[in-house]
Amino acid sequence: MRSLVIVALGCALSTNAAAPARSGCSATDYASESIALRASPDAERDSSPSIPKGKVSSLVRVDAFGSLKGDWLQVRGGTYDGWVSAKYVVCRVSSEEAKGIVAQQAADVLQALKTADMTKLAEVVHPTKGLRFSPYASVDTKTDVVLTALQLKDALKDPAKRVWGAEDGSGAPIRLTFTRYYHKFVYDRDFSKALHVNFNRADEGTKHAWENYPNAIVVEYGLPETGSTPREHLLLSFEQHQGKWYLSGIIHDGWTL
């Protein structure tokens, strides 16, 4: 039996358990003519019937189950009710719906980031996938550092240097302590003063985030270009897991060459 590690405290950040997202689904390029449907994400055998590729657009997403081995989506539509591999089906949440689901949670996360409150932040970290830190918009799932909630709590006290990716321009390793990474690649400017906040809006700046978090809600905080300071975005990805939404990625979309 799986159990959530989130502890509900009076002042804790919420892991939103609002109504499940019910946006439409589509088949990925990897999907064959029929897509296996399972009774649960950990079921070893496919149930029947499978879903014809052409029927995927009529499905709605009910829930998700995230793991490092792969993501699963609970979908429903017509006679179909079960779990499909996220390799074959994507169910994106509309912008309006996304805002309704995670607006408060995202605001809480931003406040925790602003005050560098890792304890609060740790409360909403995805329980099975952890929190991935991407120094640039080009998310690299192979090299970006992922911290668990437990690791995050004491990260600011950690003197160890990690390699967080490669520097834009020089290509040299970004070898920093968490604290220095945090102040350079997470909260280097005051994103609480963002001029725009977008929920699940697909554009040039978020396309790599979408590719790596296809079933997530991506919240984008944007600061404009001023004088000698380039524009910058901070992206937060929230992924659904067993009925709740958790923070799974922090993407620093700074200006790159």
Added chain:
Amino acid sequence: MAPPKKAAPPVQIKAKFKLRNRLNKVDNIGGAQVQLLDATSRVIASGTSNGHGLVELNLTSVADGDYSCTIMAPNTDSNPVGPALATGAPVPDRIYRPVTLAVKITGHMIKTATPSDAQTANVAVSGTSIVVDIQPVWMKSAAHTGRGGDVISVIVVHHTACAVGPAVSTFLAEKGPHYMIDTDGQIVKWVQESEASWHAGISRWAGVIGVNSVSIGIEIVNDIGPYPEAQYVALLGLLDRLTSAFSTVDTWNIIGHSDIGTDASGVLGRKSGDPGLQFHWDRLEAKRYGLAMAFGPPDFNIYSGFFRTVTNGAFRKGDNDTHHRFGGSVHNTITGTPIKELQQDLTRIGYSLGTPDGDFALKTERAVLAIQEHFFAGGRGPTPNGRVDFQTAALVKSVVELKP
């Protein structure tokens, strides 16, 4: 009887010049010689700017009329910016354009001051104050390392994706190219070619991993929208000078950042959009710079005849030679290894996608997106989609055909 009053000292009327870097206004120009000359080139007044870029010329005894004013920073160069610039040692921090102003003086004050060449400076006259922002041609950057013995064989074209202000402050210290082309076509050099500038980041091209050490980087100031004609003229002129100076540059390897920017695993796409769909590569192709495509009748038999078998078919992610999955469906009648052939063609052109293995996965899709972006840019094709329909397949074949 009251003592006679002392005569008041004569009032001096001075023109107060402030000399600054046109691209970095906090960059004051000290040590610059400023001379006011009459129609016979006789020096009427002169001075040298201090560390704040300030210099005063005494105009008290200067009659009304037209004059010229020359401003020579400690290091100037009037030649086209290119490999010959800033090659000495020690190289100065800044080199500027020499400036000549046409000056009109009335009532011992400069009323107008107009650069004889508008590209050398911007001038603002207000009362006795004359602010002259001088065009730099060399701004010494700290963002470089040695080439480690590697030979220059590649030129990478970027766009800044921002205005010139943020680009300049970043290029000075953190990262940047060898050259920058401003919106008006003016070129600034930042790093000597003997050094590798920090412009490409993690990157791969034609089997080279880490393109910085073998390349020259050129950033074109462009955020969104079309590139002005002046930038194409400047770029082509600079490419002429670079390819003349460095015979090791293979003109095929004049490519975009989007062609080479990868993640740590060599997957392209990290720099898609750079220099972007607004850039006209055909302007370079017309001068035989960069990738090119052959022209000829389309052959539907390419890639194992897939396009003859599957009308409007397109190779895509998930396709696989071993499983005979082509265009998203299984086609057992198609023999051969079209996906591997496509991968081999893209690799031969120069794109990074790992070892051709017949599996159309993310690496292949990103390489397809890169070549689509390169050749569809400038309004020549549809929006890149990472799928290989007949148009893209024929494009790949036509580019391979011209690969030296």
